[in-house]
Amino acid sequence: MSDAEARHPFSQDKARFGEIGQHMLTELETYIADLDGKSMDRRVPDDVRRHLMSLPLPDAGQQPEEMLEFLRTQILPWPITIAHPRCYAWICAGIAPMGALADLAASIMNTGLDGYDHSSIFLNVALGRWLMELTGFSDGEGFGVLFSGGSAANLNALTAARHKAAKDDGWDIRSEGLQGGRPGFTIYTSAEAHSSIQKCAEQLGLGSACMRLVATDQQFRLIPDALRQAIRSDLDAGFRPMCIVAGAGTTNVGAVDPLDGMADIAEEFGLWFHIDGAYGGFGGLDPDYAKMYRGIGRADTLTIDPHKWLQAPVDCGALLMRHPERHAEAFGLKPDYLMSSSEDSAPWPYEHMFQLTYGNRALKTWAVIARLGRSGVRDLVVGCNRLASLLGTLVEEAPDFELLAPVSLSIANFRYVPEGETDGAALDELNDAIADEIGRTGEAHMPTTKVRGNVALRACILHYENSEDDMHHLIDLVRRCARSVSA
Template sequence: MNKKDFRKHAHQLVDWMADYMENKGSYPVSPKVQPGDIYQQLPDNAPNLPESFEDIFQDFEKIILPGMTHWQHPAFFGYFPANNSEPSILAEMLMSTLGAQCMSWLTSPAATELEERVLEWLRDAKGLNVSWKGVIQDTASTATLCAILSARERASNFSINKGGFTGKEKYRVYSSSHVHSSVDKAMRIVGLGEENLVKVAVDKSFAMDPNALREAISTDLLSGFTPLCVVSALGTTSSTAIDPVKEIGEICDEFGLWHHIDAAYAGTALLLPECRWMMDDMVKADSYVFNPHKWMFTNFDCSVLYVKDVDQLVNTFSMTPEYLKTEQDEHVNNYRDWGVQLGRRFRALKLWFVIRSYGLEGIREKLRLHLFLSKKVANLVENHKNLEVLAPIPLNTICFRFVDKSLSQEQLNFLNAKWMQSVNATGKAFFTHTKLDGNYCIRWVIGQTDVSIKEIDRTWELLMEQLPELN
């Protein structure tokens, strides 16, 4: 493809993208395909000769598009959203065009300094401690891994990085029983082992019980273990339960443990002053992560990790061979030293575009709309004689199920799974599930960029249409 053809096809693609953004609600949210359907339509071998862009794009529309789940559909209510927005998409286009590798200040000074400033904006807008410093990671899984690795190295005085485990270490990490699976995976990667992740009991709201945490730490100390870190959740994945981070932070401070706060989804809500009850700048924490790519209209991937002590993070990850040394190293942030990856994308650009395009008040307006719509859904469920809400709703995730007191838990779980699957099969809405105290429930997460009352009303009608089919 030459430069002239590139210009022509780029204009065509932008027109297609604009049409998609206007009409994304007209697509089925999830595709009606079976495993292997897409694979079988693809050639057995790569082409030896160049193919035209027209043919490539025709196959995109014919083969790929019909097999996509449309995460940007306003009736996508599953998992947590990975929502985007027009300014974020435009920034992604510029990022790809520049093709910058932003591993150090010298490789792209503007990328480094924009990242530093934009993360200060967000820190202050969320009411976080002004001493915290931020860095953009790809996902919260990576950010949590960085936090636990830093906790390990702080506890070992950085000796494990140098000499490996001696075999005498007996480290423990603590989280609630509703912890995200990324913590289990991090325990594997950092060499501590899944068995040394202590799952602390939760209260009736599915939030970590501080008394149970204190008891677990005390028991481990008596048994010869070394408590290392607590991962608290500002919004668990199943139900967005809010762990009592203030009390947990005080316990960590008392025992000298690293406190990492996983606010991957719910952290965006801290932009709202009325949601600051979840956390304030007095909370004692060593690290905190939230994902703008979940509920802040910024394309995946973009996860922000804040740390109290940058030196702990940098000393854990810094590795500077001769070919990476620059004259500016002592005077700048080289973000390659703030995480696992050497290569880094210019993710700060899309954050900058989103914040400036919406303004903080524009972002808050959308968040408040989502919270309002969630209250409407909660009222609908609570006023239905055969439905129940299974968890508190601090934000915009409603966990609900069909209930019949004459049926067993096993029967109810089967019927609710059948109900959700029948709704999803229509392609008009998309839900995912969880289990709370063994009860299968549907999660209705209202955080899509363009979701409106229209999608809520239509989806409720769809749920009611499919409900009689359970009998």
């Protein structure tokens, strides 16, 4: 090593990697141990906020010890405790230590997953197959690409769908754009679809007005006859139906749309069939839900997020592509300065997506699935679903609680209803206040949503350490918080 290299701060750190790394690991070990034991209310104190936002740019480089101290005192104490088992908010996963360590290995190797024939590119092929097998999308036919999350995966799918629809009509959207005054594309989904689907429509230049929000039944599942009718009336009105988007585990209530029936309709009209299974794509592993997932193997594309139920460290989404060549047609562009995959290569993700350089999410995805195995993933899904179902039963049995949607997968929506209270606005206000109070207790985290216009306490059970005790604790906690806000 030259003197210059020896003097460079990063060269010094490489030489001390084991020693510095050990200190970091010790801090993280403490972080993990503290997460369960301490209050979940870790709001950043005002002085820390001000300190962080006004940090001066250091003139001289800092030493690793000083930097570790900064992380220890200023950053690690103030997370959102999303990885805590009693965080029932949104769709949050726990800590997957092997996933995190594999991610560290990816950072040290620093080889992106965009392309070139390195080990992770080949591993990525197997991961796509693993996800296809776990979800029932296929036995391995197709290709899986890892994205930052469900939003990015959905955008890739709908971009490819738009390209295909134009191609089927004999024109090329990549060269012509949307300037030709052609019949407007339309997208069919339900009002339960994740907001990213609307954002996709907007990003794709189709406008949110292209969204057809098809009616749902009592279980919040899209009604196939209404879908068929919507497509027919759009055709009559001169629109160009582009694709159908089903939810397999919708965000708010966990509903699984009738996939098989929707696949029939997609086939009937020659439309792209996309399933957004970012959250619930593994739900078919639960024998109680397997029937509902019939038809998942007929989708053109399936979004499935390893950073949700698989607990991969964020960020980690995936899109399973039945026809990878369609994505290559929609995205492939090879300037002289880039290499292309050859016949000996595994498919290169960058040839199927918008991004070029992107992080090696293959290692963390591999780590979480390899650590669990097929049976571990199934047990996790079944276990979470059972707990949500228990929570639903506890709610239904309690005279002062009301279930606001049928429990589906691992999501339960309910509200606290004190005896004699029938005023909707008062109940909304009370349940919002209860959710805030839950946050203040530091015992759990469970913000509200709305179900059919009513404020709901929404619990999404996704953590591998949740137990029946947690469900009883949650009921008790809601009651205690209701008492203290009423007082």
